Amino acid sequence: MAITEGIGGFLSASAAxxxxxxxTGYAALTWSDVTQASEIPEFGPEHSPVTxxxxxxxxxxxxxxxxxxxxxTVPGALDADDAGQGILKAALASKDExxxxxxxxxxxxxxxxxxxxxxxxxxxxxxxxPFSCMIEVTRATVDVAAP
Numbered sequence: 141m142a143i144t145e146g147i148g149g150f151l152s153a154s155a156a157x158x159x160x161x162x163x164t165g166y167a168a169l170t171w172s173d174v175t176q177a178s179e180i181p182e183f184g185p186e187h188s189p190v191t192x193x194x195x196x197x198x199x200x201x202x203x204x205x206x207x208x209x210x211x212x213t214v215p216g217a218l219d220a221d222d223a224g225q226g227i228l229k230a231a232l233a234s235k236d237e238x239x240x241x242x243x244x245x246x247x248x249x250x251x252x253x254x255x256x257x258x259x260x261x262x263x264x265x266x267x268x269x270p271f272s273c274m275i276e277v278t279r280a281t282v283d284v285a286a287p
Contacts, residue, residue, distance in 0.1 A: 148245030151177045151214060153227040155238050157253070163284050166251035171241055174224030176217040176271075180242055183210035183277060209252070209277035217268040218261050228273050231256040237278055247286035253279040 151174045158165030188205035219225060231238045235255065242250040258274040 142246070144244060144246040146179075146245065149180065150175070150243050151180055151224070152241040152243065153224050153231075153238060154241070155227050155230065155236070157237065158239060158251075161253070161279055161282065163249075163251065163282050166239060166241065166282060167284075169239055169241075172223035172227055174214065174216065174228065175222050176219045176225070177214050178216045180214060181212040183212040185209050185280070209280060211257070211274060211276045213258075213272050213274045215270060215272050218271040225259075225271065225273075228256050229259050232259050232273075240275070244286075249284040251282040251284070252277050 152171040153174060154169040154171050156169050158169055185207055187207050190203040190205040192201045192203075193199070194201070216225075227238065237253050237255055240252050240254055242252075244250075254275045254277045256273060257276050258272070260272050261269060263269045
């Protein structure tokens, strides 16, 4: 994969779960763009470290512990007419796992499932009315290469 810029990428959401958690299952869903998202921060799987130190050597042994697929907070401009934001708000209220599609500017896609843990708004002088939405990723991502 070549280096690509972020401009032109976007986040989409679907209230439905795929029939299968692969590119075919996710591609069959109906998607709504979160059109006013301004960033998709980095996220990915991370193991918690498990350590043990034998008395005899005093050397710390390290092991992979539980796996967390990560979380991130999407910032953006609040838009009551944005269907994607509507899906995020509904998912927070229902506490249901929903599906996400990250489309990059080069056309590559990353699908994943997650739970919306917050949807916050605020306001300040000299700025649009913002929102931020925290998403906990619940399953492994599925990457699809650019066409």
